[in-house]
Amino acid sequence: MEFITQNQAITSLRMINPTIDQPRASLRSRFLLHLIIVSLLFFVPPCSSQTWDGVVITQADYQGLQAVKQELIDPKGFLRSWNGSGLSACSGGWSGIKCAQGQVIVIQLPWKSLGGRISEKIGQLQALRKLSLHDNNLGGSIPMSLGLIPNLRGVQLFNNRLTGSIPASLGVSRFLQTLDLSNNLLSEIIPPNLAASSRLLRLNLSFNSLSGQIPVSLSRSSSLQFLALDHNNLSGPILDTWGSKIRGTLPSELSKLTKLRTLDISRNSVSGHIPETLGNISSLTHLDLSQNKLTGEIPISISDLDSLSFFNVSYNNLSGPVPTLLSQKFNSSSFVGNLLLCGYSVSTPCPTLPSPSPEKERKSSHRNLSTKDIILIASGALLIVMLILVCVLCCLLRKKVNETKSKGGEAGPGAAAAKTEKGAEAEAGGETGGKLVHFDGPMAFTADDLLCATAEIMGKSTYGTVYKATLEDGSQVAVKRLREKITKSQKEAYYLGPKGEKLVVFDYMSRGSLATFLHARGPDVHINWPTRMSLIKGMARGLFYLHTHANIIHGNLTSSNVLLDENINAKISDYGLSRLMTAAAGSSVIATAGALGYRAPELSKLKKANTKTDVYSLGVIILELLTGKSPSEALNGVDLPQWVATAVKEEWTNEVFDLELLNDVNTMGDEILNTLKLALHCVDPTPSTRPEAQQVMTQLGEIRPEETATTSEPLIDVPEASASTSQ
Numbered sequence: 064m065e066f067i068t069q070n071q072a073i074t075s076l077r078m079i080n081p082t083i084d085q086p087r088a089s090l091r092s093r094f095l096l097h098l099i100i101v102s103l104l105f106f107v108p109p110c111s112s113q114t115w116d117g118v119v120i121t122q123a124d125y126q127g128l129q130a131v132k133q134e135l136i137d138p139k140g141f142l143r144s145w146n147g148s149g150l151s152a153c154s155g156g157w158s159g160i161k162c163a164q165g166q167v168i169v170i171q172l173p174w175k176s177l178g179g180r181i182s183e184k185i186g187q188l189q190a191l192r193k194l195s196l197h198d199n200n201l202g203g204s205i206p207m208s209l210g211l212i213p214n215l216r217g218v219q220l221f222n223n224r225l226t227g228s229i230p231a232s233l234g235v236s237r238f239l240q241t242l243d244l245s246n247n248l249l250s251e252i253i254p255p256n257l258a259a260s261s262r263l264l265r266l267n268l269s270f271n272s273l274s275g276q277i278p279v280s281l282s283r284s285s286s287l288q289f290l291a292l293d294h295n296n297l298s299g300p301i302l303d304t305w306g307s308k309i310r311g312t313l314p315s316e317l318s319k320l321t322k323l324r325t326l327d328i329s330r331n332s333v334s335g336h337i338p339e340t341l342g343n344i345s346s347l348t349h350l351d352l353s354q355n356k357l358t359g360e361i362p363i364s365i366s367d368l369d370s371l372s373f374f375n376v377s378y379n380n381l382s383g384p385v386p387t388l389l390s391q392k393f394n395s396s397s398f399v400g401n402l403l404l405c406g407y408s409v410s411t412p413c414p415t416l417p418s419p420s421p422e423k424e425r426k427s428s429h430r431n432l433s434t435k436d437i438i439l440i441a442s443g444a445l446l447i448v449m450l451i452l453v454c455v456l457c458c459l460l461r462k463k464v465n466e467t468k469s470k471g472g473e474a475g476p477g478a479a480a481a482k483t484e485k486g487a488e489a490e491a492g493g494e495t496g497g498k499l500v501h502f503d504g505p506m507a508f509t510a511d512d513l514l515c516a517t518a519e520i521m522g523k524s525t526y527g528t529v530y531k532a533t534l535e536d537g538s539q540v541a542v543k544r545l546r547e548k549i550t551k552s553q554k555e556a557y558y559l560g561p562k563g564e565k566l567v568v569f570d571y572m573s574r575g576s577l578a579t580f581l582h583a584r585g586p587d588v589h590i591n592w593p594t595r596m597s598l599i600k601g602m603a604r605g606l607f608y609l610h611t612h613a614n615i616i617h618g619n620l621t622s623s624n625v626l627l628d629e630n631i632n633a634k635i636s637d638y639g640l641s642r643l644m645t646a647a648a649g650s651s652v653i654a655t656a657g658a659l660g661y662r663a664p665e666l667s668k669l670k671k672a673n674t675k676t677d678v679y680s681l682g683v684i685i686l687e688l689l690t691g692k693s694p695s696e697a698l699n700g701v702d703l704p705q706w707v708a709t710a711v712k713e714e715w716t717n718e719v720f721d722l723e724l725l726n727d728v729n730t731m732g733d734e735i736l737n738t739l740k741l742a743l744h745c746v747d748p749t750p751s752t753r754p755e756a757q758q759v760m761t762q763l764g765e766i767r768p769e770e771t772a773t774t775s776e777p778l779i780d781v782p783e784a785s786a787s788t789s790q
Contacts, residue, residue, distance in 0.1 A: 120152040124167045127187030128152070128160070131170075136178030136200075161714075166190035173219070173717060174198045174728065183208050193217040195717070197243070198725065200224060205244070210236050217241040217715070221267065222725070229254055229268070239263055241718070245291065246270040253278055253297075265289040273297060288324050288346075312336075318343040324696060325349040329375070332356055337376075342367050348696045349373045349582075353400075361385055361404075372693045373582050376401070384413045394521060396583065409519055458515050521575075531571060543567040572634060574627035577684070581622065582693055592727040592735060594631060595688045599738065600763050601633030606681055607756040609638055610674050618672035620680035621661045622687055660694025660702050665750055675750040678759065682745025689739055691721030704746040711743065737766045 120128075132145050144151075144158045153162035161169035167188045177199040185191070186208025193216060194209070201223040209218070210232025217240060218233070225247040233242065234256030242257075245267045252275035253268065263286055273295040281290060312335035317326070323344050334356040341350070342364025350365070353375040360383035361376060374393050378400030385398055385407040398407040405413040512534055521529045527545040534540070545565040574580060577598065581590070602625060609615045617624075617638045624637040663679035666672065683694050686703050694703045701709070710719045716739070720728075724735060741762050747753050754762070 118153050118162070118165050120149045120162065120167070121165050123187045123189070124162075124165070125149045125152065127184050128157070128167065130182045130184030130187075134179050134182040137175075138178070139176050141172065141175045141177070163190065168214075169193045169195075169714070171195040171714070172199070174732075177201060179203075181206050181209075185209060186211055188212065190214060193219075193715075195219040196223070197717075198222040198728075202226065204228070205230050205233075205249075207232050209233070212236070213238075215239055219243045219717070220247070221245040223247050225249060228252070229257065229273075231256060233257060237262070241265045243267040244271070249273060251275070253281075253292075255280060257281075262286055267291040268295070270294045286322055287320060288322050290323075313338050313341075315340050317341060320344060322346050327351040328355065329353045330355075334358065336360075337362055337365075337381075339364050341365060344368070345370065347371055348693065351375045352379065353377045355379050357381055359383075361389065365389065370696065372695045375583070394579070395519070396579075527565075539571040540568050541571045543569075569636065572626040572628055574629065574631060576623045577625040577627060577633065578622040578693070580627055580631075581687065581691070589723050592724055592731050595724075596734065596738070596763075596767050598625075598627075598631070598633045599685050599688060600760070600767075602635065602681060602684060603756060603760040603763055605633065605635040606677060607760045609635070610677070610756050616672050616674065617677050617680075620677055620684070622684050625684065660696075663750070664748055674755060675753050678745050678753050678756060679750075681756070681759065682742045682753075685738065685742035685745065689721065689724070689735070689742065690719050691723070704743070707739070708743055708746075711739070734767050738763070741766070 128145060132142050135142065137143075141158050144156055145160075151157065152160055153165055153167075159170055159172040159175075160167060161171070168190050169192060170188075171193065173195055174197075177196065178201065180203030181196070181201060183206045185194075185206055189212060191212050192214050195217070197219045198221070201220070202225065204227030205220065205225055207230045209215070210230050213236075215236045216238050219241065221243045222245070225244070227249065228251035229244065229249060231254040233239065234254050240262050241264060243265065246269070249268070249271040250273065253273055255278045257266070257278065257280070266281075266287060266289070269291040270293070273292075274297065277292065277297050281287070313328070313333060315338045317323075317338060318340035321344065324346055326341075326344075326347060327349065329351045330353070332355065333352075336359035337352065337357055339362040341347070342362055345368065347368050348370045350368075350371060350373065354377070357376070357379040358381065361381060363386045365371070365374070366386040366388035371392075374389065375397045377396065377398060380403070381401040382403030384405055387406075390398075390407045395408040395411075398404055405411045515535075517533045519531045521531050521541065527543050530542045530544065532540050532542045543566070545567065584590075606617070606620070609617060615638055617635065619637060620635070624635065626634045626636050628634060661680045661683050663676040666676055669676075683703060686707055687694055690703070690707065692703060696703070707719050710716060716736070719739070720735065728735065741754075741759065745753055745759065
């Protein structure tokens with residue numbers, strides 16, 4: 064095949080009939096000039112119709128692409144454009160091809176139903192940086208020549224039917240950053256040099272038939288951030304081989320993976336102690352050691368992992384006290400199933416003194432108690448019984464006073480600071496009194512009922528601690544106990560109930576927060592796209608209601624403040640509390656939101672939230688649902704919105720989505736992509752370009768229209784409506 068330029072074509076036309084009789088030269092020259100002009104007019108349009116930019120693909124790359132096409136089966140005709148002279152190959156005319164200076168740098172053809180095999184001639188594409196052929200029906204082996212391409216950075220061949228072994232040549236690719244060969248039929252061993260690249264960030268070989276020992280080099284890589292080897296037949300120390308049923312202990316060399324973010328060895332048979340050196344992996348954000356046979360105590364060094372957002376050691380044989388910082392940061396579901404573990408909830412307190420050894424018990428049993436000892440023991444027991452009786456009588460007395468008060472009719476403003484006949488202080492709201500209004504009907508319980516109820520800590524936030532309270536009648540409510548010194552004075556806010564207590568009561572949501580639902584679920588729990596879209600729409604409707612109808616700025620919207628009811632409907636909580644808080648407490652909330660990755664960039668200067676900052680936080684939560692990543696994770700040194708925006712700009716869009724969403728791409732790909740665009744619009748660094756909550760809600764309705772009519776009631780939680788607070 065010969066390639067010619069426009070100048071070459073013109074020159075060839077000028078060489079028509081070079082020998083002309085001199086007497087007739089003038090006439091023939093005029094005729095020849097007209098012929099040249101007419102020929103040029105007819106020659107130029109074919110080039111312009113291909114939008115040719117003047118850059119011609121190199122001969123080697125053209126031949127390499129033709130060889131690749133020849134060995135592929137293209138039932139849907141996506142490669143029909145790979146024809147002709149190659150003039151348009153580097154100007155967008157060839158599907159899935161991108162070039163730089165005439166050389167192919169990207170082949171991107173996912174979800175195209177391609178069959179056949181990958182040609183060895185792909186090695187002729189010496190400038191290739193990214194090969195993305197995932198989610199096709201490709202068979203055969205991976206070409207050895209692929210690993211010899213010097214500038215190769217990303218290989219995505221997952222979800223195909225590739226066979227044979229992993230080429231050892233991939234281990235010598237110096238610039239390789241991402242290698243995903245998961246869900247194929249690959250066999251034999253993992254090449255020992257596969258992790259030799261100092262730039263390798265992601266390696267996914269899961270769901271194959273690989274066997275043999277896991278290379279030691281994988282545990283020594285200084286760059287590796289994600290490693291998945293599960294569902295193979297591997298043996299030896301591992302990092303993430305769920306499904307391989309690995310036995311043995313955790314190697315202390317794990318601490319050498321200084322950039323590791325996710326460590327998941329759940330559902331294996333790993334035994335021994337948790338290495339103290341795990342606390343040295345400062346980049347770790349996700350640590351799941353659940354459902355193994357680990358013993359000993361939880362190392363206190365893990366408490367030093369500031370970036371850790373998910374932690375689970377449930378269902379092991381661990382013992383001893385849970386480090387205080389871990390018990391405060393994670394709920395009881397992270398520790399259950401360890402019979403000898405204590406201190407992670409109210410119902411599992413640790414003993415104040417260690418139990419005496421059997422030998423000491425035998426010695427003490429032979430010693431006779433003196434009269435003094437007996438008197439002291441009896442006095443102590445009597446004192447405890449009397450204290451219990453006094454507490455019970457106080458509860459009954461307060462309950463009786465409340466019942467008398469409720470039967471006596473509605474109290475006026477001056478009755479809030481009144482005294483009962485017996486001198487007991489009634490529930491009051493300050494010097495000038497106050498009136499508590501219940502929007503959801505009469506109060507079904509008193510503050511004393513709450514104080515006497517059994518409680519279990521659910522979590523802690525900037526505002527205070529949240530408890531699950533079970534009342535005497537068996538009903539459950541969520542109670543937020545506000546922290547001291549963060550609320551305004553009595554002249555600005557009033558609290559009804561016993562002095563010293565500020566309690567906000569709202570409905571108990573059995574499914575917990577969206578953050579827990581998304582990041583702390585088991586490996587068998589999958590969240591499909593319709594469920595995620597329903598949650599996104601629910602949050603948008605709730606935020607629209609707050610901004611438009613309630614005239615409330617949330618100011619602290621995170622996935623932890625979005626609660627889920629039994630039907631997985633989103634309920635926005637913790638709104639309106641900023642009106643009760645001091646300026647210092649409000650600044651602390653904004654700072655916390657920034658640390659977690661939800662704060663709009665302009666809040667670092669404004670210090671005051673508005674509708675646009677709320678929309679930014681909503682956009683971050685949408686990205687959280689799309690990517691499956693927690694915003695608190697540092698992704699290559701940038702926050703979640705920046706990471707997604709960079710990936711989309713570099714056309715690695717497929718890399719940002721949660722792997723679970725890939726099952727829905729074929730049928731709902733447009734919805735997912737359009738939602739991603741909307742989320743990036745919400746997190747635009749310029750506040751004026753962000754949409755309002757109403758616009759977000761409207762666009763979501765256009766992306767995925769409602770199948771059935773929905774109620775106009777906003778899907779938000781209303782803590783103020785059932786709030787009962789006291790001071």
